[in-house]
Amino acid sequence: MALLAALRHFPLPCRKAPLLNTWLWCGRHVVQRSTHGTPRSAGGEARRRNITVLTYIAAGAIGMLGLSYAAVPLYRLYCQATGLGGQAVAGHATDTVTSMTPMRDRVLRVLFNADVHSAMQWKFRPQQMEVYVVPGETALAFYKAKNPTDEPIIGISTYNVLPLDAAQYFNKIQCFCFEEQWLNSGEEVDLPVFFYIDPDFVDDPRLIGVDTITLSYTFFQARQGHVPTLPGFHGTGPGSKE
Amino acid sequence: MSTAMNFGSKSFKPRPPDKGAFPLDHHGECSAFKDVYMRCLRAKGFDNSACRQQSKDYLQCRMERDLMAQESLEKLGYKDLLENEKEKENKKGKNSNHAGTQ
Numbered sequence: 001m002a003l004l005a006a007l008r009h010f011p012l013p014c015r016k017a018p019l020l021n022t023w024l025w026c027g028r029h030v031v032q033r034s035t036h037g038t039p040r041s042a043g044g045e046a047r048r049r050n051i052t053v054l055t056y057i058a059a060g061a062i063g064m065l066g067l068s069y070a071a072v073p074l075y076r077l078y079c080q081a082t083g084l085g086g087q088a089v090a091g092h093a094t095d096t097v098t099s100m101t102p103m104r105d106r107v108l109r110v111l112f113n114a115d116v117h118s119a120m121q122w123k124f125r126p127q128q129m130e131v132y133v134v135p136g137e138t139a140l141a142f143y144k145a146k147n148p149t150d151e152p153i154i155g156i157s158t159y160n161v162l163p164l165d166a167a168q169y170f171n172k173i174q175c176f177c178f179e180e181q182w183l184n185s186g187e188e189v190d191l192p193v194f195f196y197i198d199p200d201f202v203d204d205p206r207l208i209g210v211d212t213i214t215l216s217y218t219f220f221q222a223r224q225g226h227v228p229t230l231p232g233f234h235g236t237g238p239g240s241k242e
Numbered sequence: 243m244s245t246a247m248n249f250g251s252k253s254f255k256p257r258p259p260d261k262g263a264f265p266l267d268h269h270g271e272c273s274a275f276k277d278v279y280m281r282c283l284r285a286k287g288f289d290n291s292a293c294r295q296q297s298k299d300y301l302q303c304r305m306e307r308d309l310m311a312q313e314s315l316e317k318l319g320y321k322d323l324l325e326n327e328k329e330k331e332n333k334k335g336k337n338s339n340h341a342g343t344q
Contacts, residue, residue, distance in 0.1 A: 127280060132287070133290045137319065140297040142279075161254065174259050174260070176263050176266070177258075177259065183266075189267055
């Protein structure tokens with residue numbers, strides 16, 4: 001009896017609760033929770049765990065942010081390597097020209113168009129209205145420009161290719177565009193365009209019914225000392241020269 | 243055109259030429275070759291494949307007179323013409339050998 005009374009006052013612990021780091025008292029089920037007043041070891045380990053998890057989450061968030069910034073140059077590199085998206089592939093162009101074979105079963109008609117800006121006084125026209133080419137074969141075409149005024153005029157040109165789906169297959173090896181061309185008074189010059197149509201043209205499903213491509217050049221007057229922003233030409237982008 | 247405000251539609255992105263711009267032929271040094279090429283085009287119904295020899299001659303003229311950066315003709319897509327020429331030279335060589343031995 002006395003023993004039982006003693007047990008009631010001083011209960012024996014029966015097993016250790018691993019998570020709570022305390023003893024479960026049999027008979028009383030006194031359970032200690034890790035609250036503010038708990039022993040330092042129990043709370044400390046939980047805090048360390050929390051801090052570890054928080055560190056991992058923070059590292060993950062910063063990593064995602066860095067990846068989103070790095071995605072821009074990485075995607076550009078990927079496009080250069082694989083040539084997707086119509087981007088100029090660095091170093092790939094000469095290999096294509098050397099190794100391509102003409103696709104003789106697909107004859108394309110290339111029409112030539114010439115325009116000048118209204119303030120530009122050059123006379124600019126193509127020397128042939130059309131040329132029949134096949135994809136995979138290099139072709140040469142000529143434009144003619146004349147400066148009928150009394151003073152030298154500097155011209156600079158840009159071009160356009162229609163239909164737009166075909167534009168990515170139209171590659172110019174050398175032409176007269178995007179650089180200032182100086183014509184003295186009364187001078188007349190031949191302006192050649194050396195181009196080819198990529199053999200992948202025949203595989204594009206959007207271009208099945210296309211057999212006419214229009215190449216259109218427009219000349220503008222260049223102002224002295226004015227350097228226009230040209231598409232990737234002077235910069236370090238994928239289309240920049242050398 | 244590329245200036246149309248069509249949201250989501252394709253626009254044309256002009257690309258610079260692979261080998262840059264041709265220097266202007268101010269003195270018309272290669273105009274003769276150009277005339278030969280244009281006459282060939284008109285005669286053959288503007289078929290580029292029929293006039294490749296003349297276009298090769300024009301580009302060679304430009305390269306000789308420093309109006310174009312020197313480039314091997316294979317890199318300009320004239321590999322087949324060069325091979326034909328080599329074959330013809332080989333045949334000529336063989337024929338002259340035959341004539342010499344006989």
